[in-house]
Every structure is written in structure tokens, then in C-alpha cells.
Amino acid sequence: MRLLLLSNAKREGSAYLEWALTHFSDFFKPAAVSRIVFVPFAGVTAEPDAYVDKVRPVFAQMGIEVDGVHRFSDPVAAVRAAQAVVVGGGSTWKLLRDVRGLRLLRAIRQRALNGMPYAGWSAGANLACPTIMTSNDMPICDPGGFDALGLVPFQINPHYLHGNPPGFKGETREERITEFCAVNRSVWVTGLREGTGLGLVDKQLTLVGDGGDCRIFRYGQEPREIAAGADVQFLMAE
Amino acid sequence: MRLLLLSNAKREGSAYLEWALTHFSDFFKPAAVSRIVFVPFAGVTAEPDAYVDKVRPVFAQMGIEVDGVHRFSDPVAAVRAAQAVVVGGGSTWKLLRDVRGLRLLRAIRQRALNGMPYAGWSAGANLACPTIMTSNDMPICDPGGFDALGLVPFQINPHYLHGNPPGFKGETREERITEFCAVNRSVWVTGLREGTGLGLVDKQLTLVGDGGDCRIFRYGQEPREIAAGADVQFLMAE
Numbered sequence: 229m230r231l232l233l234l235s236n237a238k239r240e241g242s243a244y245l246e247w248a249l250t251h252f253s254d255f256f257k258p259a260a261v262s263r264i265v266f267v268p269f270a271g272v273t274a275e276p277d278a279y280v281d282k283v284r285p286v287f288a289q290m291g292i293e294v295d296g297v298h299r300f301s302d303p304v305a306a307v308r309a310a311q312a313v314v315v316g317g318g319s320t321w322k323l324l325r326d327v328r329g330l331r332l333l334r335a336i337r338q339r340a341l342n343g344m345p346y347a348g349w350s351a352g353a354n355l356a357c358p359t360i361m362t363s364n365d366m367p368i369c370d371p372g373g374f375d376a377l378g379l380v381p382f383q384i385n386p387h388y389l390h391g392n393p394p395g396f397k398g399e400t401r402e403e404r405i406t407e408f409c410a411v412n413r414s415v416w417v418t419g420l421r422e423g424t425g426l427g428l429v430d431k432q433l434t435l436v437g438d439g440g441d442c443r444i445f446r447y448g449q450e451p452r453e454i455a456a457g458a459d460v461q462f463l464m465a466e
Numbered sequence: 467m468r469l470l471l472l473s474n475a476k477r478e479g480s481a482y483l484e485w486a487l488t489h490f491s492d493f494f495k496p497a498a499v500s501r502i503v504f505v506p507f508a509g510v511t512a513e514p515d516a517y518v519d520k521v522r523p524v525f526a527q528m529g530i531e532v533d534g535v536h537r538f539s540d541p542v543a544a545v546r547a548a549q550a551v552v553v554g555g556g557s558t559w560k561l562l563r564d565v566r567g568l569r570l571l572r573a574i575r576q577r578a579l580n581g582m583p584y585a586g587w588s589a590g591a592n593l594a595c596p597t598i599m600t601s602n603d604m605p606i607c608d609p610g611g612f613d614a615l616g617l618v619p620f621q622i623n624p625h626y627l628h629g630n631p632p633g634f635k636g637e638t639r640e641e642r643i644t645e646f647c648a649v650n651r652s653v654w655v656t657g658l659r660e661g662t663g664l665g666l667v668d669k670q671l672t673l674v675g676d677g678g679d680c681r682i683f684r685y686g687q688e689p690r691e692i693a694a695g696a697d698v699q700f701l702m703a704e
Contacts, residue, residue, distance in 0.1 A: 272645035319645055361605050366623075366642035368599055368649045370612050385604075393631035404604035407510035407557055411606045 230259060230345040231379060233353035234425035235386045235439065237317055245286045245349075247423055251436050252347065253290050255427065256312065259345050263293045265310035267336075269326035270318030270351040272368065279316060287314075297332070307335040310344065317350025317386070320363040324355065324371035337377050346379065350386045353420070357383045362408055362417055364401075380428070381416075382463045383408070388419030388443060402443075402451065409447040416463050419443035424456070433460050468497060468583040469617060471591035472663035473624045473677065475555055483524045483587075485661055489674050490585065491528050493665065494550065497583050501531045503548035507564035508556030508589040510606065517554060525552075535570070545573040548582065555588025555624070558601040562593065562609035575615050584617065588624045591658070595621045600646055600655055602639075618666070619654075620701045621646070626657030626681060640681075640689065647685040654701050657681035662694070671698050 232255040239247045256264075264287065268279035280296040287294050294314075300306035307313060313336055315323070327333055340346040340356075348355060354363050359374040362383040385405055392400050399407075405417050418426065423439020434457070435442050441453035442460070454460055470493040477485045494502075502525065506517035518534040525532050532552075538544035545551060551574055553561070565571055578584040578594075586593060592601050597612040600621040623643055630638050637645075643655050656664065661677020672695070673680050679691040680698070692698055 272648050273641075319642075322645075322649065361607070363605060365637075366600060366602065366646060367605065367612065368642070368646040374605065374608050389631075393627075399603075403511075404557075404606070407560075408604055408606040410510050411560065 229340055229379060229428055229430070230255070230343060231340070231356060231428040232345070232347040232425060233356055233380075233384060233420075233427075234347070234349040234437070235353065235388065235420035236422040237349045239423055244282065247437070247439075248349065248425070249286070249289065251425060251427070252287070255347060256290060256292060256345060259312065261292060261312045261345060263295065264312045264314045265297050265306050266294050267297050267313065267315040267323070267327065267332070267352070269298070270316055270320065270323035272319050272322050274318070283314075283316060303330050303332060304335045307332055307339060310339065312345040312347065313339065315346075315348035315352030315355055317348075317352055319368055320351035320354045320360045320365045321367050321369050321371050323351045324360055324376060325369050327355070328372050333377060337379065340377070340379050349425075353384050353386050353425070356380055358415070359383070361412070362405065380426075380464065381466045383415055383417045384426070385417055385419045388421045390443065402445075405445045409445055413447040415446070417445040418460075418463065419445065426460070428464075431464065433464050435460055467578055467617060467666055467668070468493070468581060469578070469594060469666040470583070470585040470663060471594055471618075471622060471658075471665075472585070472587040472675070473591065473626065473658035474660040475587050477661055482520065485675070485677075486587065486663070487524070487527065489663060489665070490525070493585060494528060494530060494583060497550065499530060499550045499583060501533065502550045502552045503535050503544050504532050505535050505551065505553040505561070505565065505570070505590070507536070508554055508558065508561035510557050510560050512556070521552075521554060541568050541570060542573045545570055545577060548577065550583040550585065551577065553584075553586035553590030553593055555586075555590055557606055558589035558592045558598045558603045559605050559607050559609050561589045562598055562614060563607050565593070566610050571615060575617065578615070578617050587663075591622050591624055591663070594618055596653070597621070599650070600643065618664075618702065619704045621653055621655045622664070623655055623657045626659045628657075628681065640683075643683045647683055651685040653684070655683040656698075656701065657683065664698070666702075669702065671702050673698055
């Protein structure tokens with residue numbers, strides 16, 4: 229498998245997806261990808277065409293063309309023929325609902341398992357997990373089941389943020405993930421801070437980005453911080 | 467109906483539920499409530515008994531005794547016989563899963579529609595809405611459907627927070643609620659800031675608390691701020 233799962237697209241003080249450019253480039257170049265099928269369904273207030281227009285110039289910088297999967301009369305066939313699939317962020321709930329509704333879950337999964345590069349950020353990273361249960365998103369629609377692509381055996385929590393803003397007394401992200409672990413005791417959760425991501429090439433999993441350490445959770449264990457470049461291979465054990 | 471739906475329990479610089487005491491007292495006294503059935507299932511890392519132990523001294527200050535619904539051999543019968551039902555916060559997902567699993571949804575709904583006082587905070591306020599779709603909580607388990615008690619026709623977003631902490635570039639709460647409204651176009655959403663709540667006595671809906679204005683959303687309308695004491699009756703129109 230070839231996966232690139234990023235926490236976020238936007239970053240303070242830089243252009244949309246700018247921080248991710250070198251990671252995309254390192255990921256797509258060895259696979260000689262010149263054209264991607266983009267899945268825009270996490271967009272809710274942005275129409276699919278508008279979302280494609282937003283990412284097109286980003287990938288154009290790498291000489292990669294972008295086709296929105298929604299423009300194909302047969303989206304399953306488009307995925308089957310794709311050089312790579314890229315899934316943008318937004319609402320994980322709407323993304324899963326629409327991907328499931330178009331019967332793309334199985335198509336994407338089969339291609340990815342057979343080596344087609346899959347990249348996603350935020351909701352698109354969540355989609356690669358067994359379920360979307362560690363999403364931060366507001367459940368704006370019923371996705372028809374929580375199961376997702378299951379390309380990795382662990383869960384990702386994108387936009388991981390440690391602690392609460394001053395004065396806010398709601399549960400922290402860590403408390404929420406600890407609750408997830410209490411109910412789902414045999415699953416690792418990776419808290420991906422903004423500006424970080426996970427890359428998988430063949431079976432080698434690597435933490436990428438300069439946004440800080442990845443915070444890792446599992447039931448009955450103290451959370452630990454893992455630095456970029458450290459060994460995260462244990463996350464891949466089923 | 468008699469409902470008291472509060473945003474939160476904890477507040478900076480005061481004891482657990484302290485800010486809500488006068489609101490509980492105003493709510494339960496006219497109904498001569500001396501004993502409540504408490505629903506602790508939103509607790510995940512806290513065991514049900516421990517959760518009851520935590521709220522007991524709060525209600526003791528009003529001379530009200532607390533029975534955990536989980537301690538009854540027949541929880542449905544306990545709800546049918548209750549003077550009032552109070553639902554604590556935590557994970558809205560686990561709350562709905564367990565309330566549904568014990569067949570309490572219908573029992574609580576019927577009693578509340580017939581005038582039994584229902585109070586809840588955070589997840590317990592969300593549960594009174596048509597669905598739990600405007601929860602902030604991480605989906606740690608599948609609740610077997612998103613539909614909830616439907617005691618009010620609008621949605622509540624508890625712990626409403628305007629804007630993002632500095633440097634955080636994920637979607638704001640307002641953006642998430644706007645997405646909900648885009649997918650659910652005929653539903654009002656009330657963003658309840660911490661230290662606020664909604665009270666319903668007979669058919670009169672009132673914003674309570676001193677935590678600030680309530681921010682109200684609906685598809686195609688500019689969000690508006692409603693102050694405590696202002697008329698929010700339009701939210702009750704189906």
C-alpha cells in the first residue's frame with residue numbers, strides 16, 4: 229500500500245495545502261502519478277466543482293491534473309482506472325455517507341490494497357481508518373454505518389489539539405479519545421497535530437511534517453508522544 | 467411539558483453544577499420534586515455509581531434525593547414512576563446507545579410529554595432534541611440511529627464557543643453548525659454558551675443563565691444573538 233494521511237489542509241500564515249506540498253510531491257513522484265481522481269464529498273457548503281477548483285492549482289504545481297470523481301458518469305469505474313485517489317477534508321459524516329452511497333468504499337479499498345496511492349487530509353485521513361469514530365466533526369447526517377475504508381488498523385484523530393482554550397470547560401480532546409479507548413479497548417488512536425501526517429509506503433509507516441509530535445493513545449496505557457522519524461511500526465499490528 | 471436544558475455542568479472558578487443550582491431549584495420547586503431518577507449513561511470513564519455519587523450532594527442542597535436508573539431491576543418502570551428524570555452530560559453517543567438499549571427513549575418521552583419534569587445538561591440537553599446531530603462529542607460508539615427524544619423541535623449545540631483558539635485552523639463551531647443547516651434546512655439550531663440553558667414550562671420557552679447570549683442558526687439566515695429574557699418562542703414552531 230501507498231498511503232499519505234495528513235491532519236489538515238490550512239495552516240496559519242501559509243496558503244491552502246502549502247505545508248503539505250513537499251509531502252505530496254515525495255509521495256506521488258516515485259509512483260509517477262500525473263493525474264488524480266479527487267473525492268470532494270466532505271465539502272458541504274462548498275459545491276464539488278468549487279472544491280476541485282480549489283485543489284487543482286495545488287496539484288498543478290506538481291504537474292498533476294485533477295478530476296473530480298463526481299463528474300464521471302460511472303464513479304466506480306473512475307476509481308478502478310485511477311492512477312491515485314485523493315480525498316479532501318470537511319465533514320467526515322457527509323464524506324462517508326456519499327462515498328458509501330456511490331459504492332466507492334469497496335472500489336477505493338480494493339485499489340488501495342493493490343498499491344494505488346491514496347492520499348487524504350482531515351476527513352480524508354479519517355476515512356482510511358477502520359471507522360470514522362475518532363472524527364472531531366459534528367454529525368450532520370447519518371452515514372449509514374461508521375465503518376470506513378479500513379486501510380490501516382488504527383484510528384486517526386486529525387487536528388489533534390492538546391488541552392482546552394482558556395475558560396472552556398468542555399471535555400478536552402484527550403478526554404474524548406480516552407473515552408473512545410474505554411469503549412474500544414484494542415485500537416490505537418493517533419492524535420495528529422496540524423502540520424503532521426502519516427505516510428505508509430509498502431509496509432513502512434512514518435510520521436511526517438513539522439507540526440510537532442504525534443500523541444498516541446490506547447486503553448490502559450499512558451498516552452505517549454512520538455516524534456517525526458520515530459518508529460511507529462507497532463501501529464500497523466492488527 | 468417542563469424541561470430544563472443546560473449547556474454544561476462545570477464552570478471556571480465554581481463547583482460542579484454550582485452555576486445551575488438556582489435554575490434547578492426554580493425548576494423543581496414548583497413541581498414539588500423530592501426525588502429524581504438520574505440517567506448516568508453519558509459517563510464513560512466514570513462508572514454509573516460514581517456519577518450518581520457526584521451529583522447526589524448537588525441535589526441534596528435542594529432537599530432532593532437521587533436514584534441512579536441503572537440500579538433498578540426494571541429501568542422502564544422506574545422512569546414510569548419517577549417524579550422527574552435528570553440526564554447528566556458526557557458522551558452523547560454512549561448516552562443514546564444505552565438509553566435506546568434499555569428501551570428508555572419511549573418511556574422518558576411519554577412521561578415528559580405528559581408533564582414530568584425533565585432536566586439535562588450537555589449530552590442530557592442534546593438528548594431532548596429530535597436527533598443528536600449537533601453534538602460536539604467524538605463518536606465513540608454507534609448509537610443505533612441518531613434520533614433522540616424529540617421533546618423540542620429544534621437542535622441544541624451545548625458548550626457553544628464562538629471562533630477558534632489562536633493558531634487552530636480547524637472548522638469553527640459556527641462553520642460546523644452552518645454545515646448542519648445546509649444538510650438539514652428546516653431545523654433551528656441553538657448554540658448554548660456555557661452558563662446558559664433553555665427552560666420550557668407549559669409552552670413557554672425561556673433562555674436562562676448569565677453565560678451570554680444564545681446564538682441561533684437556520685439555513686439561509688444570518689446567525690443571530692438572543693439575550694436572556696428575549697422571546698425565543700419561535701423555536702417551538704414545528
